[in-house]
Amino acid sequence: MQLINIDKTRYRKHLKIVFIGCAVSLAVGSLALSQTLIAIFPDESGSHFHWNLLGVIISAITIGWLLNKYRQHDFMREVTYVWELKQALNKITRKMRKLEAAALNGDRNAMLAMQYSYAGSRLVWQLDDNTLTLDALAIKQHELDHLAEKFGITLSVNDYDEKILAAF
Numbered sequence: 001m002q003l004i005n006i007d008k009t010r011y012r013k014h015l016k017i018v019f020i021g022c023a024v025s026l027a028v029g030s031l032a033l034s035q036t037l038i039a040i041f042p043d044e045s046g047s048h049f050h051w052n053l054l055g056v057i058i059s060a061i062t063i064g065w066l067l068n069k070y071r072q073h074d075f076m077r078e079v080t081y082v083w084e085l086k087q088a089l090n091k092i093t094r095k096m097r098k099l100e101a102a103a104l105n106g107d108r109n110a111m112l113a114m115q116y117s118y119a120g121s122r123l124v125w126q127l128d129d130n131t132l133t134l135d136a137l138a139i140k141q142h143e144l145d146h147l148a149e150k151f152g153i154t155l156s157v158n159d160y161d162e163k164i165l166a167a168f
Contacts, residue, residue, distance in 0.1 A: 001162070011082065026059050098168040
């Protein structure tokens with residue numbers, strides 16, 4: 001997955017619309033379904049927990065299905081890209097201890113994965129206005145740059161391929 005520039009304003013606007021749309025759809029859908037089920041199958045004891053739960057589950061599954069179906073739509077382009085980038089970064093984060101140890105021994109692939117993680121994290125954090133952790137990221141990036149220089153390795157995020165994580 002290549003890192004691309006994202007229009008922050010468009011991303012934030014579309015993310016907000018998708019998030020609010022999902023929340024409203026979940027609330028309205030689950031209430032409508034559960035009330036319909038309660039009207040059709042009333043419970044003498046007055047406990048309708050199972051119908052309420054079923055309404056929430058069906059609404060959540062429907063919303064997930066719709067998000068998946070329309071993930072390639074132009075409106076969802078930035079939202080989907082950032083979601084997929086966050087998943088890719090999570091895969092790297094789970095292996096970060098092994099990557100850091102291998103990088104200290106001069107492993108180019110480990111350094112490449114770390115470089116991608118830092119660049120991707122910087123992009124996501126700037127889009128989400130999570131600027132508090134950018135200083136810590138800059139320190140890690142500086143350490144990685146020195147390590148790459150020590151071993152004479154040139155790092156480019158464009159060279160990263162998720163398949164290299166299999167070795168760690």
